[in-house]
Amino acid sequence: MSFSSLGLSAGILSAVEAQGYSEPTPIQAAAIPAVLAGKDVMATAQTGTGKTAAFTLPMLHNLGGPSGSAPRVLVLTPTRELAGQVVESVGTYGKQAKVRTTAVYGGMPIGKQIGALKRGVDVLVATPGRLMDHMERGTVDLSKVETVVLDEADRMLDMGFIQPIEKILRAVPSQRQTLLFSATFSKAIRKLAERFLSDPERIEMARPNAAAEGVTQSAYLVDGNRKRDLLTHLIDSEDWGQVLVFTRTKRGADKLAEHLEREGVRSTAIHGDKTQGARTKALSSFKRNQVQALVATDVAARGLDIDSLPHVVNFELPDNAEDYVHRIGRTGRGGAEGNAVSLVCADERRQLNAIERVVECRIPASVAEGFEPTAKASSGPRRNGPNNGRQGRGNGQGRGGQDRRRA
Template identity: 45%
Template sequence: MTFENLNLIEPILKALKTEGYTTPTPIQEKSIPLILQRRDILGCAQTGTGKTAAFSIPILQLLSENGGQQERGTRKIKALILTPTRELALQIADSLTSYGKHTGLKHTVVFGGVPQRPQTDALRAGIDILVATPGRLLDLMAQKYVHLSQIEMFVLDEADRMLDMGFINDVKKVLKVLPEKKQTLFFSATMAPEIKKLADTILVNPAQVEVTPVSSTAHTIKQAVYYVKKGDKKDLLIHLLKDGAIDRALVFTRTKHGADRVARDVSKAGVQAEAIHGNKSQNARVRALNNFKNSQTRVLVATDIAARGIDVDDLSHVINYELPNEPETYVHRIGRTGRAGASGVALSFCDGEETSYLVSIQKLISKSVPVIDNHPYPMTAKDFAEAANAAKQQKKGGGGGRRPSGGGGGRPAGGPRNGGGNSQGNRSGAPRSENRSRNSFARSN
C-alpha cells in the first residue's frame, strides 16, 4: 500500500513526495479513504501512529475539491481542528503547511500565552482551516474575530487529554455554535467510557478506526527499569547520560517544579538540558523544543501535558525519572521513541514509593519490564522495606496522592534482591536506537 493507492489528488501526492513519504501508517490507510467518503470517524490510536496526517490530508483534499481557494479576505473558515495544547496545535499547523503547500488553501493556528494580534491579523485576511486550543478560540469568538457558521469539517483531537485537562466544558461551548450538518472526526488515544459518551453525542453513524490498543507498547521499544532510592535518581540520571549512545533523551517528571530541578541538575553536570512545561512562556517552550530537535540541547525535561505534541525524529531514549501514577500515561510517554517502526529505548526509575505504579503498568501492558540492578545506585532490600513502610505510614495518616490499585510496598517481580547490585552496570541498559526510515510516515502525535 502506498499513498498513490489512496486516491489522493496530485498536489498532495507531490507534497508527500517532496517530504519523502511513500507508505501510509495503518491509521492513515484506514482513515483517509473513510474521511474522503465524508464519513464521521471515531478513531483510537496511540502516540506515534500518524493520526495528524490521517485527518489533515483528507481535509486538505476535500476542501480543495469543494473550491476552498477563494480570494484573500473572502475566505470563510470551513474546517476547525480543536486540540488541547499549544505544542499539538503547532504540530498540526506544520503538517498542514507541508501537505497543503500546493493546494492554495490557507490556515492559521491560535492558542493562548502569546499576543493575539498576529492571530487576529491572519483571521482578518481570511483562512480555510483553523487550528485552535479551546481557551484562545473562545476568547476570539467572544471578540467576534472567529465565526464558525460555515464549518464543514470539525476535528476533535486528543479527546482524552481534553478531558484530563478540564476542557470538556469549553469543548461543549464550541460544539453549540457549530452547524448541525458537518463531518466530525473524533480522535483519542484512549477510549474510556466518558470518552465514548462524548463521542456518541457528536458523531453520526461513525466509522470506527482503531490501531494498536493503548495497552500495548511498540515492540521496537526496549524497556528497562532501575530500582533506585528517590535521593539517588539525580546521580543515576547523570551516570546514564555519560553514555554516548544516548543521543537525545526526553526525560519525564510529574511536576513542573521537578522538571526545572532536573534540568538544572543535569546542566550543572555539563550536559545541555532544558525544561518544558505549562509555566514556561510560549516563546521559551518553542525555543526549547527547537533546540532539542536540532540537537543543540541533548536532554529535554518535560511534564506529561507539555510533552503532548513533541514530535522528534530519531529520538533515541525516553527516561521516566518519575513513574506516572496512571499506567496509560506510561504508554504515551515511551511512545515518543520507537516511532514508525524505528527502534528506541525507554528507561524508568522506580523508588520504593512507586512500586504500585510499576505493578499497574506491567498489568496494563501484559509484560514485565526487565530490571537492571547492576548499576551504581541500587536499592537494597532494606531500602525497599523502609520506603514501603514510610509510604504505608503516610497512607494511614491520610497523606499521599492517588495511587492505582495493585501492589503496595512489597517487591514486584524483578525487584531488588537482598543487598542489591553494586557494579557499574551495562551502560544505558539497552542498545542505541536505529535511524527511522522516512518511508514510514508518522510525524503526528
C-alpha cells in the same frame, strides 16, 4: 498499498512524494478513505503512527482550496505544541492548494490572532481555552465549519477541556463531519463520540493503551534521592546522545535541568510556565542536537514530534498510568526502535504495577551497580505481570556493560 491508490488529489500526492513517503501507515490506509467518503471517524492508534497525516491529507483533499473568510475546518488540540505540529502538516501538504491556516492558543498575543482571523482562514487549529476566548469576544466565525477534528481527544479530556469542547461543538453547524483521533480509548472518549459523532466508522489499529512495538521498556529501582545521580550516570555510561526526560512538576523540571547542566550534560526544561518563545527555542535546540537532554512535564511534551528520538526517561512515574503510554510514545515513532527507561523509587512501586496492568506486559526492573536502593516499598513486593514478549527485551546487561541485577 500506495498513497496513489487512496484517491487523494494529484497536488496532495505530489506533496506527499516530496516528503519521501510512498506507502501509508496502517492508520492512514484505514482512515483516509473513510474521511474522503465524508464519514465521521473514531480512530485509535499508537502514538507515532501518523495520525496527523491520517486526517490532514483527506481533509485538504475535501477542502480543495481557499474559499471565503471563515474557517471550513476546525482542528482542536490539547496543547500549543501539537497545534503547531498540525499547522506545519497543513502547510506542508496544502502548499500547492494555497490553503490558509492559522493557530490560536494561549501564550501568544491575542491581537495577532484576531488579525489573522480577520484576513481569512480555511483551516483553524486551536486549543479549546483560547478558542473559547475568541468565541466570547466575537472574533471568530464558526458558522461555515464543515469538518471538526478532535486531535488527541483523550488528552483534552484529561486536561479538563470537556466543557469547552462541548460548547464549541454546539457552536459549529450540526451538519458536519467529525473526526476523533486518540492514542488511547476510554469510557469518556466513547461517551463523547456517542454525543457528537454520527454513526462513526470506528478504526482501531492497536489494542487500547498498547505501547509501540519498537519500544523497549525497562526500569531501574533506586532511592528517590539518588535518581539525579543515576540519570547522569546512565546518560554518560550508556552514551545517550539525545534523551527526553519526564518529571511530574514544572519546578522539578527546572531543578533537574539545572542539575544535569552542572554535571556537564547540555540540558533545558520545557513546561507550561515557559513563554511560547522559550518553549519553541528549547525544542528547536533539542531537535538540532544543541541540547542533549530535554526535561519536560506531561502537558508541555504532549504533541512533541521528534524524529528518531532514541531515549525517553521517566524520572518520575506519572499518576495516571495511561500518561505513561503517551510519554514513551515520543520514542519508537514511525516504526523506529526506541528505549524507554523508568527510574522507580520505593514509593512508586504501586504506580509501576498499575502501568504494567495498562500496557499488559511486565516491565523488567533492575538495579544499577552502585545505586542499590535501601528504602523498602510501602506497598509490599511487586506483582509480576504478564509478559507478551514485545517489550522488555533487556538481557540483564546495560548498554554500557555495567552489571544489572534483577530486583
